[in-house]
Amino acid sequence: MRANQFFDLGRTLAGLAACALVSATAIAQADPLPSWNDGAAKKAIVDFVQATTTPGSAQFVPAAERIATFDQDGTLWVSHPVYAQLMFCFDRVPALVKAKPELANKEPFKTVMSGNREAIAKLSIRDLEQIAMATLSGMTVEQFSAEVKQWMAEAKDPRWKRPYNELAYQPMLEVLAYLRANGYRTYIVTGGGQDFVRVYSESTYGIPPEQVVGSANVTSYGYDKEGRPFLIKDPKLLLNDDNAGKPEGIHLMIGRRPYAAFGNSTGDRQMLEYTKAGSGLRLSMLVLHDDAVREYAYGPAQGLPDTHVGTFTQALYDEAVRSGWIVISMKKDWKKIFAFDP
Amino acid sequence: MRANQFFDLGRTLAGLAACALVSATAIAQADPLPSWNDGAAKKAIVDFVQATTTPGSAQFVPAAERIATFDQDGTLWVSHPVYAQLMFCFDRVPALVKAKPELANKEPFKTVMSGNREAIAKLSIRDLEQIAMATLSGMTVEQFSAEVKQWMAEAKDPRWKRPYNELAYQPMLEVLAYLRANGYRTYIVTGGGQDFVRVYSESTYGIPPEQVVGSANVTSYGYDKEGRPFLIKDPKLLLNDDNAGKPEGIHLMIGRRPYAAFGNSTGDRQMLEYTKAGSGLRLSMLVLHDDAVREYAYGPAQGLPDTHVGTFTQALYDEAVRSGWIVISMKKDWKKIFAFDP
Numbered sequence: 077m078r079a080n081q082f083f084d085l086g087r088t089l090a091g092l093a094a095c096a097l098v099s100a101t102a103i104a105q106a107d108p109l110p111s112w113n114d115g116a117a118k119k120a121i122v123d124f125v126q127a128t129t130t131p132g133s134a135q136f137v138p139a140a141e142r143i144a145t146f147d148q149d150g151t152l153w154v155s156h157p158v159y160a161q162l163m164f165c166f167d168r169v170p171a172l173v174k175a176k177p178e179l180a181n182k183e184p185f186k187t188v189m190s191g192n193r194e195a196i197a198k199l200s201i202r203d204l205e206q207i208a209m210a211t212l213s214g215m216t217v218e219q220f221s222a223e224v225k226q227w228m229a230e231a232k233d234p235r236w237k238r239p240y241n242e243l244a245y246q247p248m249l250e251v252l253a254y255l256r257a258n259g260y261r262t263y264i265v266t267g268g269g270q271d272f273v274r275v276y277s278e279s280t281y282g283i284p285p286e287q288v289v290g291s292a293n294v295t296s297y298g299y300d301k302e303g304r305p306f307l308i309k310d311p312k313l314l315l316n317d318d319n320a321g322k323p324e325g326i327h328l329m330i331g332r333r334p335y336a337a338f339g340n341s342t343g344d345r346q347m348l349e350y351t352k353a354g355s356g357l358r359l360s361m362l363v364l365h366d367d368a369v370r371e372y373a374y375g376p377a378q379g380l381p382d383t384h385v386g387t388f389t390q391a392l393y394d395e396a397v398r399s400g401w402i403v404i405s406m407k408k409d410w411k412k413i414f415a416f417d418p
Numbered sequence: 419m420r421a422n423q424f425f426d427l428g429r430t431l432a433g434l435a436a437c438a439l440v441s442a443t444a445i446a447q448a449d450p451l452p453s454w455n456d457g458a459a460k461k462a463i464v465d466f467v468q469a470t471t472t473p474g475s476a477q478f479v480p481a482a483e484r485i486a487t488f489d490q491d492g493t494l495w496v497s498h499p500v501y502a503q504l505m506f507c508f509d510r511v512p513a514l515v516k517a518k519p520e521l522a523n524k525e526p527f528k529t530v531m532s533g534n535r536e537a538i539a540k541l542s543i544r545d546l547e548q549i550a551m552a553t554l555s556g557m558t559v560e561q562f563s564a565e566v567k568q569w570m571a572e573a574k575d576p577r578w579k580r581p582y583n584e585l586a587y588q589p590m591l592e593v594l595a596y597l598r599a600n601g602y603r604t605y606i607v608t609g610g611g612q613d614f615v616r617v618y619s620e621s622t623y624g625i626p627p628e629q630v631v632g633s634a635n636v637t638s639y640g641y642d643k644e645g646r647p648f649l650i651k652d653p654k655l656l657l658n659d660d661n662a663g664k665p666e667g668i669h670l671m672i673g674r675r676p677y678a679a680f681g682n683s684t685g686d687r688q689m690l691e692y693t694k695a696g697s698g699l700r701l702s703m704l705v706l707h708d709d710a711v712r713e714y715a716y717g718p719a720q721g722l723p724d725t726h727v728g729t730f731t732q733a734l735y736d737e738a739v740r741s742g743w744i745v746i747s748m749k750k751d752w753k754k755i756f757a758f759d760p
Contacts, residue, residue: 140626217669274673284482285673295669297662297688305692307669314656314670320639327559327637327649328656329671331616331627346639350647 108254110411111247117361117409120402121251124359128335129258135357137335139259144336145289145326145347146252148266148273151340151363152281154233154243156372161268162204164227166196168211185210212269213293213311220309224275238416241280246417247410248338248363252281255336263334265326266290267318267343271309289329291317322347335359342392348401360401364388367407370417450596452753453589459703459751462744463593466701470677471600477699481601485676487631487668487689488594490608490615492682493705494623496575496585498714503610504546506569508538510553527552554611555635555653562651566617580758583622588759589752590680590705594623597678605676607668608632609660609685613651631671633659664689677701684734690743702743706730709749712759 112118128137149155169188172179179185184203187195199207215223233243252262264283266273270290277283294310317325323346326334336359337344337351348360365388366373375388396403406413454460469477470484491497511530514521521527526545529537541549557565575585594604606625608615612632619625636652659667665688668676678701679686679693690702707730708715717730738745748755 140620270670270673278482286671288673292670295666297665297692305665305688305695307665307692323639323647323649324637328612328634329628331612331630346647350639350649353647 108257109247109250111250113409113411115409117402117404120359120361121254124336124357125254125258125260127357137356141332141335142255142258142260143263143330143332143334144255144260145263145265145330145334145338145351146248147322147339147341147344147347148264148268148290149340150365151338151344152244152248152252152264153240154245154371156365156374159268160231160233160240161272162208163231164224164272165204165208165211167227167231168223169207172211179210208269209293209311209313212272213309216306216308217271217295218306220271221275224272228276236414241276242416243414244280245363245406245410246412246415249281249415251338252283256282260336261287263287263289263326263330265317265322265337265347267316267321269293270315270317289317289325291315291321318343320346323350326350337361338363340365341387342389345392345395349395349399352399352401360396360399361404362388362392362396362401363404364406366405367410367413370413371406450599451589451592453592455751455753457751459744459746462701462703463596466678466699467596467600467602469699479677479698483674483677484597484600484602485605485672485674486597486602486678487605487607487672487676487680487693488590489664489681489683489686489689490606490610490632492707493680493686494586494590494594494606495582496587496713498707498716501610502573502575502582503614504550505573506566506614507546507550507553509569509573510565511549514553521552550611551635551653551655554614555651558648558650559613559637560648562613563617566614570618578756583618584758585756586622587705587748587752588754588757591623591757593680594625598624602678603629605629605631605668605672607659607664607679607689609658609663611635612657612659631659631667633657633663660685662688665692668692679703680705682707683729684731687734687737691737691741694741694743702738702741703746704730704734704738704743705746706748708747709752709755712755713748 109118109121127133127135128142130136146152149159153160166188169185173185173189180189184199184207187199188207212220228239228241231240232238233240236243255262262281262283264273264277264281264287266289268290270288270292273290274285274288277285277288291313292315294312294314295307296310297305297307299305315321315325315328319342322344326347333354334351335354335357337347338361339345339348340363344362348362352358352360365371365375393403395401412418451460451463469475470479472478488494491501495502508530511527515527515531522531526541526549529541530549554562570581570583573582574580575582578585597604604623604625606615606619606623606629608631610632612630612634615632616627616630619627619630633655634657636654636656637649638652639647639649641647657663657667657670661684664686668689675696676693677696677699679689680703681687681690682705686704690704694700694702707713707717735745737743
């Protein structure tokens, strides 16, 4: 019996050792951020998650308070040279003109209808706002969702010839999944249209519509001829979810200060600042577009003009350094940009 | 060996039978709505949950789409004769007058400061709005939360001499828990202040702040003397989350049509209508205050005047019957009103 007991003990110890070996291997293999090169950016993300989610850690954050916010355009997917949503607006102009023929000879719709790319590229911010307001309103919220869904299924980015949702950045999808696996709720906080992004946020980023905060028009409750109620999108801005509008939108829609925030332009400055100003350990990160080969290099930091409204300026870079935000270099920190990259 | 096998089989069967017995007993004991009397209202809730959450059911709703919305005042807790939030506003007037002495001789603040109950009761809706706007703005969102938290800990309802959170309706707390146990996310959709309700929604109703939709003021992002960013509450309404503002607020903050909605007044009419107009099985319910002994009986349906802005009118009752909404009689459907009831 003694021999047997010894044998059993030996077997148990061997089993435990094997388990420990398997676990260590599993942990070593399960890099949550496989598309990231080792470096300050990757380390900052992993350290943040470990410090805020390990019980007993001085910087532990209760699960209910784990909120992370992400700008979309240029942070989660390609936004250069033109935002996807603006392409949607241009593509909707013919249907708009058909419904309202008086717009055919009215600028800026006339220029868009001409198809003259050079002239379209010269449209002012004010023109673009007018096009956006006209094409993003006048329909019920269900009609709008259906139109965006169809457009997303058909439209392709001119450079990669792929649907826009395939142009999500693989390393950022990994950050989203890693944070969620550690109890964080991930929100999009975009200057883009809330109703637009909500259509594809779940399938593209794993983020449900109720976790999308964005610019939003007023909607009006009314009734159709059969007396059925509907919500119609009005041509009137309710929330401008950019710049100071981002922390204001976060307070309105979430009601908690994020522990982590990710952006890529001056439009994200206040969100990153507000996040970092919270107590305890907070993570503010900026995506720098410095990879002219695999994606784009733009912004004054690269000595290149930026066609965007929001941009990554030298002043923003300086604030990042001064305030302890972490800059992500797409060129150095990311092994691959897209899921389809080799 | 054969005898042993038979014995083992017998033991297995006995075990299975015992398990089945325990399960049946557990199910019979686990009434999810123990404070509800059997009747049409309780049956409607249980039938709705079973039909929308049982896989294979014709009315099955995927977990991601399971949204239920609840008005607060008069639906989840006592709001008669005065809303708790209005009591908070009155209680804040002395501090406001101390900070702005010029208000001491200005109406309606002068009347509130007089302490003359009869005169206070005669203040107009416009006066009350002015008091609310003045007492709910001018501070940072953190300062406001701290003030509400302290008030909730100290203030007591004049009739029951208990903190307001104890005046939540026990049967409705059971509905919230029952829906959540079946994968529904429960939201408050209140005409009251979003920032006010968010302070105690988790502890009172198990509803986190990000699932509270309510009337909201504009907030402004700014910096203190040390350059630290803050959000200040402005005296300007951004969302009026009442009447048509409820479905509009639901679209803005959630982006999905609810499958179940609960209200008690004309301010909830459009939310119940919008919910019921969705495809598939939807549940719209109205709480009728008809228990003068255990709570209150009010509204024109009871032949009594209602001091509220929103009220349960005969027209609302008629629409409920016509539209297949279910009316909950507090007197007949609820075994107890409060957790502290015997």
